[in-house]
Amino acid sequence: MKKMLICKMFLSVLLLVISGCAVGPDYKRPDAPVPASFKELKGWREALPRDQEIKTKWWEAFGDTILNSLAEQVTVSNQSIALAESQYRQAQALVQLARASYFPTVSAGAAYTRTLPGPTSAGYSTVDQNQVSLSAAWEVDLWGKVRRQVESSTASAEASFADLQAMRLSMQSSLAQNYFQLRTLDAQKKNLEEAVKAYEKALELTQNQYKAGVAAKADVAAAQTQLKTTQAQAIDVGVQRAQLEHAIAILTGKPPADFSLPPVTFAPPQIKIPVGIPSDLLERRPDIASAERKMAAANAQIGVAKAAYYPDLTLSGSLGYASAELASLFTSPSFFWAIGPMALAATLFDAGARSAQTEQAIAAYDGTVAFYRQTVLAAFQGVEDNLAALRILDEEAQMQNQAVNSAHESLTLTTNQYRAGTVSYLNVVTAQTIALTNERTAITISGQRLSAAVLLVTGLGGGWSTSEASGVNQK
Numbered sequence: 001m002k003k004m005l006i007c008k009m010f011l012s013v014l015l016l017v018i019s020g021c022a023v024g025p026d027y028k029r030p031d032a033p034v035p036a037s038f039k040e041l042k043g044w045r046e047a048l049p050r051d052q053e054i055k056t057k058w059w060e061a062f063g064d065t066i067l068n069s070l071a072e073q074v075t076v077s078n079q080s081i082a083l084a085e086s087q088y089r090q091a092q093a094l095v096q097l098a099r100a101s102y103f104p105t106v107s108a109g110a111a112y113t114r115t116l117p118g119p120t121s122a123g124y125s126t127v128d129q130n131q132v133s134l135s136a137a138w139e140v141d142l143w144g145k146v147r148r149q150v151e152s153s154t155a156s157a158e159a160s161f162a163d164l165q166a167m168r169l170s171m172q173s174s175l176a177q178n179y180f181q182l183r184t185l186d187a188q189k190k191n192l193e194e195a196v197k198a199y200e201k202a203l204e205l206t207q208n209q210y211k212a213g214v215a216a217k218a219d220v221a222a223a224q225t226q227l228k229t230t231q232a233q234a235i236d237v238g239v240q241r242a243q244l245e246h247a248i249a250i251l252t253g254k255p256p257a258d259f260s261l262p263p264v265t266f267a268p269p270q271i272k273i274p275v276g277i278p279s280d281l282l283e284r285r286p287d288i289a290s291a292e293r294k295m296a297a298a299n300a301q302i303g304v305a306k307a308a309y310y311p312d313l314t315l316s317g318s319l320g321y322a323s324a325e326l327a328s329l330f331t332s333p334s335f336f337w338a339i340g341p342m343a344l345a346a347t348l349f350d351a352g353a354r355s356a357q358t359e360q361a362i363a364a365y366d367g368t369v370a371f372y373r374q375t376v377l378a379a380f381q382g383v384e385d386n387l388a389a390l391r392i393l394d395e396e397a398q399m400q401n402q403a404v405n406s407a408h409e410s411l412t413l414t415t416n417q418y419r420a421g422t423v424s425y426l427n428v429v430t431a432q433t434i435a436l437t438n439e440r441t442a443i444t445i446s447g448q449r450l451s452a453a454v455l456l457v458t459g460l461g462g463g464w465s466t467s468e469a470s471g472v473n474q475k
Contacts, residue, residue, distance in 0.1 A: 022144025023310070024303020027151075027296045030369050032376040035278050040387035053274055054284075056463040059176055062269045062450075066261075067179050070252055074175050075168060077253030084160075084167040091153075091160035098153040101146040104138035104315075130329050133320025140313040148303035155300065159293035165286035165464050173458040175251045177451050182244040183266040184447030185237050188440055190263075192234035195436050199227040202415075202432070206425060219425035226429050230436070268446045273456055275387070281379050284461030288379055291372040298365040305361040308354045311346035379459065386456035393449045400442045407435040 055061065059071045075081070113129040141147060203223040209215030249259035282288055319337035323329040347354070414431040417423040 022147045022303055023306045024144070024148055025299060027155075027299040029292060030295070030372070032282065032373050034282070034376070035380065038275065038278060038380075038384060038387060040384050040391060041275060053276075054457060054460060054463040058457045058463045059172065061271050061273075061457075062176070062453075063271075064179075064269065066264070067176060070175055070179060070248065071172055073252040074171050078171045078251055079253060081164070081167050081171055084164040088157070088160040088164045091157040095150070095153045095157050098146070098150045101139070101149070102141065104136045106134060106136045108132075108134050128324050129322065130324070130326050131320060131322040132329065133318055133322075135316065135318035137314060137316040140315060142313055143307040143310045145304055145307035148300045148307065152297045152300035152304065155293045155296035159290045159297065162286040162290035162293060166290060169286060169458055169462045169464065171251055172462065173454055175248060176454040178244050178247050178251070180447060180450040180454065182241055182248070182261065183264075184443060184450075185241045185244070186263045187266060187443045187446075189234055189237045189241070191436075191439050191443060192230055192237065195230050195432075195439075196227065196234060199223070199230055199432065202428065203227050205419070209419075214421055215425065222425050222429050226432060268450060271453060273453065273460070275383070275456075275460065278380060278383075281383070281461065282376065283466045284464060285379050285459075286461065286464050288372070288375055289466050291368070291375040295365065295368040295372050298361070298368045302358065302361045302365060305354070305358040308347070308357065311344050314341075314343045314345070316341060316343075382459040383456065386452045386459055389452035390449060390456065393445055393452060397442070397445045397449065400438065400445055404435075404438045404442050407431070407438045411435045 057068075057071070059067055109132070111129075111131045113131075115127050115129070116125075139146075203220070203226075206215055206219045206223040210217060210220050245259070245261050246256040248261060249256040252259065276284075282292075317337070317339045319335075321329050321331075321334040322336055323331070323334040328334060411428075411431040411434075414423060414427050418425060418428045
């Protein structure tokens with residue numbers, strides 16, 4: 001009879017749990033302002049491939065083996081990525097902690113008690129009691145409070161996973177930008193060193209002209225000034241290069257003293273980046289995915305707050321053995337069990353605390369919606385900015401290359417005129433300065449194009465997609 005009663009009570013509770021509703025709004029991703037196409041792609045789209053997507057190891061598209069090796073080191077050894085990874089593991093643990101509330105808490109105990117009760121007809125005597133027991137307590141999730149908490153924790157863990165991917169992408173992007181800036185400085189230093197050689201020959205020519213009596217002392221001074229100025233510029237490039245080399249060392253998880261990146265012959269790569277359509281960004285940007293999952297987590301917290309309005313049902317029970325004699329402890333007469341207390345508790349007055357918590361949860365959700373939409377807008381801006389940069393810098397590079405060719409031609413003509421004695425050396429210095437300036441500008445534009453390409457790839461998500469997070473193991 002007692003067993004029948006226990007079964008009926010268990011089935012009743014089970015039916016209550018199954019039929020229990022989860023209070024609070026179900027999550028639905030809010031709309032975000034998504035344009036039909038990128039404005040800066042107009043008139044340029046045909047030059048971009050449509051039959052491929054950005055690879056996960058997107059830096060390999062630049063075809064630089066040194067960059068490939070450094071990027072792999074960043075992925076493995078970067079400490080900012082390690083920090084983000086530890087935060088993700090914390091988020092996973094919180095999911096497991098929330099899920100634990102689905103189940104009862106079971107505890108075991110063993111006790112020995114010796115008491116001296118009041119006097120009896122036989123006088124005073126002590127009483128021994130040995131006990132071994134198991135007890136369980138369970139708060140039934142009638143209103144979906146636990147379910148909403150698990151939902152919130154799971155979404156937060158998915159957001160943390162996206163944050164981890166965003167950190168990886170950010171560190172890889174920083175590496176690629178620093179690397180290309182360093183190679184740009186190497187190209188500028190090489191250009192300056194070649195200019196120094198040319199100016200040394202020009203100084204020798206001027207000195208010979210001066211010795212022959214066909215050039216003034218001022219011409220020699222001007223040639224020396226031009227040479228020393230250019231040598232100083234070549235030295236100054238070393239400061240920026242050293243700083244970039246140190247930054248790359250830190251990104252790869254190494255102290256600057258243990259890292260060096262010698263100059264190499266560098267040819268700027270020509271790459272084409274598959275841009276896709278704007279709506280793709282909602283699936284390809286880890287920061288957008290993180291913002292969206294944070295919305296889901298905040299939405300579930302509204303349900304957690306609203307569940308506080310409803311009573312809590314707690315079930316408990318215990319069983320075990322109790323006996324005055326240790327030898328007879330684990331025998332049938334010593335067995336005991338108890339069901340209860342079964343407690344139903346509700347808060348009747350809290351001076352508006354639950355209402356304030358609900359309003360806070362709703363306001364927090366509204367804030368995550370605004371943050372999500374702003375993140376989407378910022379993503380579109382970043383893509384448009386770098387599309388425009390690539391398009392405009394491409395046009396600028398073509399014009400600048402023509403300017404370099406014209407400056408070289410002008411320098412050759414002016415130098416010949418100086419040798420013929422038809423112009424002063426000041427004309428040569430001016431032509432040399434213009435030629436060197438235009439060459440350095442062309443190198444700078446090339447570096448800017450590479451930086452814009454890196455920013456565009458990372459702005460498009462760097463080959464990441466939300467499908468990577470869909471099967472995230474929450475332990």
